[in-house]
Amino acid sequence: MSKFKRHTGKAGVGKINTASLPDIVFMLLFFFMTVTVMREVELKIQVRLPDATQGKKLEKKSLASFIYIGEPLPQLQATFGSEPKIQLNDAFKEVEDIQDFIAQERETLDEADQAKMLVSLKIDKDTRMQIVTEVKQALRRANALKIMYANIPVEKISSLN
Amino acid sequence: MARRELHEINAAPMADIAFLLLIFFLVTTTMATDTGLMRKLPPMQDPDQEQSDDQQIHERNILVVKVNKDNMLLVEGEIIQIDELKDIAKEFILNPNDDEDLPEKIEKNIPYFGLVRVAKQAVISLQNDYGTTYGVYIAVQNELLAARDEVKDELSMQTWGMLYDNLSEAQMAAVDEYYNAPISEAEPKKIGGE
Numbered sequence: 001m002s003k004f005k006r007h008t009g010k011a012g013v014g015k016i017n018t019a020s021l022p023d024i025v026f027m028l029l030f031f032f033m034t035v036t037v038m039r040e041v042e043l044k045i046q047v048r049l050p051d052a053t054q055g056k057k058l059e060k061k062s063l064a065s066f067i068y069i070g071e072p073l074p075q076l077q078a079t080f081g082s083e084p085k086i087q088l089n090d091a092f093k094e095v096e097d098i099q100d101f102i103a104q105e106r107e108t109l110d111e112a113d114q115a116k117m118l119v120s121l122k123i124d125k126d127t128r129m130q131i132v133t134e135v136k137q138a139l140r141r142a143n144a145l146k147i148m149y150a151n152i153p154v155e156k157i158s159s160l161n
Numbered sequence: 162m163a164r165r166e167l168h169e170i171n172a173a174p175m176a177d178i179a180f181l182l183l184i185f186f187l188v189t190t191t192m193a194t195d196t197g198l199m200r201k202l203p204p205m206q207d208p209d210q211e212q213s214d215d216q217q218i219h220e221r222n223i224l225v226v227k228v229n230k231d232n233m234l235l236v237e238g239e240i241i242q243i244d245e246l247k248d249i250a251k252e253f254i255l256n257p258n259d260d261e262d263l264p265e266k267i268e269k270n271i272p273y274f275g276l277v278r279v280a281k282q283a284v285i286s287l288q289n290d291y292g293t294t295y296g297v298y299i300a301v302q303n304e305l306l307a308a309r310d311e312v313k314d315e316l317s318m319q320t321w322g323m324l325y326d327n328l329s330e331a332q333m334a335a336v337d338e339y340y341n342a343p344i345s346e347a348e349p350k351k352i353g354g355e
Contacts, residue, residue: 018173018176019172021176022172022175022176022179025176025179025180025183026179028183029179029182029183029186032183032186032187032190033186035190036186036189036190050295050296050299050300051300052197052198052299052300052302052303053303053307054198054303054306054307054310055196055197055198056196056197056198056199057194057195057196058194058195058196058197061195064195120195120197121197123295124295125294125295125296125299126294126295126296127294127295128291128292128293128294128295129289129290129291129292129293129294129295129298130291130292132295132298133289133291136202136346139202140202140203140204140205141205143204143205144202145201145202145203145204146199146201146202147199147200147201147202148195148197148198148199148200149197149198149200149299149302150195150196150197151196151197151198151299151303152196153196
């Protein structure tokens with residue numbers, strides 16, 4: 001108590017109490033910590049997504065599984081060749097592995113969410129459709145029918161406004 | 162004496178540390194959300210059934226869009242440029258003049274609209290070659306989706322004075338029923354035909 005008295009005794013507004021500053025900063029910190037999603041997969045392929053105007057936002061990222069298709073990165077091309085490859089999680093996989101991958105991903109979801117599962121296809125725009133078609137067929141066989149062709153959003157020019 | 166010293170810990174650097182962490186997370190946070198074209202794949206069918214399904218749809222009710230390995234577009238037998246596609250698709254969905262070659266309309270009762278004439282069986286069929294480039298394929302999909310979205314937006318504007326995205330769920334369902342032309346991605350020809 002005596003400490004406070006000493007302070008008030010002094011004239012002037014010189015010292016602002018900064019004791020609550022860490023609290024504020026910590027609050028912000030925790031906000032960003034919870035919001036931050038660290039990139040969980042390391043891309044081994046180059047994916048330049050196509051542009052599209054009609055893209056819809058992915059509302060729930062937790063419901064989505066990602067399939068990447070594209071050429072291996074330049075430094076990996078010596079070992080894996082330059083043909084487009086499929087990447088699931090962290091590894092190159094074949095079309096046959098997709099069914100297992102989907103089953104595995106489905107397991108991780110709650111039963112209620114399993115029907116809402118969505119597969120996001122992140123495919124390089126110069127890929128030929130052969131591999132894409134094969135992947136789509138594999139998804140149909142795995143009964144993962146909700147898909148999303150990931151793209152870069154571009155401004156849509158509306159004729160209505 | 163030692164206990165009294167403990168109370169005097171200087172808390173000022175704590176803010177610095179917290180700031181440092183804060184800035185780290187600020188930098189690493191990616192707020193960018195994923196966007197993409199939402200599509201639904203048809204369920205796997207056995208080959209016999211698929212045949213009969215195809216035959217049921219009359220030719221005038223299908224808009225066939227083909228993309229070949231050189232990324233050229235063929236719509237209803239004519240080579241076109243991609244920027245023409247949207248208008249063709251819109252005309253196909255709307256069929257404003259009840260054209261003989263465009264989808265036939267059936268009278269149907271739809272909430273909000275009453276008895277209207279709807280092209281119920283209209284289907285846009287997108288066929289691609291194995292050699293088609295994915296970027297072009299997506300551009301075509303995008304044009305077709307744009308055509309359908311614009312038609313829906315126009316109808317919503319006319320009826321409620323707002324865009325389709327702002328409608329209530331029931332209104333959306335009504336609009337979907339009005340123009341429901343599904344975009345079907347054709348069975349790939351080479352699959353299963355060893």
